[in-house]
Amino acid sequence: MSKNIYVGNMAWSTTEADIRTAFEAYGEVSSVKLIEDRETGRPRGFGFVEMNNDTDAMSAIDALNGNNFDGRALTVNEAKPRVERPRW
Structure with a gap:
């Protein structure tokens, strides 16, 4: 089962x-999805x-959590x- x-x-x-x-250093990655703002298309x-x-x-979680990556921890x-929230 995937995580x-x-x-x-x-x-x-x-x-x-x-x-x-970064994650492939610890094993096979099946997908990567970076979330973007719906209105501007900029990364969130x-x-x-x-x-x-x-x-x-x-192993990847243990190794990469708190790690400096592109100047950010x-x-x-x-x-x-995911918890479904009501739409207003």
Whole structure:
């Protein structure tokens, strides 16, 4: 089963390729999705990485959380399930 990982506090200049390369050092990455603002299209400074192997994912979380990446200390942890919020 794959593990979804939250990655936050990224520099706006960080790309999906940058994140993929960082996580691939710990195992196979199945997807990377950086979140953008709907209105401006600018990066919001966070995203999600999906890894196929739980052990590799936990190694990546342990190694990269708090690590300096593009001048920012990354926040890396297991993603929590999305909670649906009512739309106004």
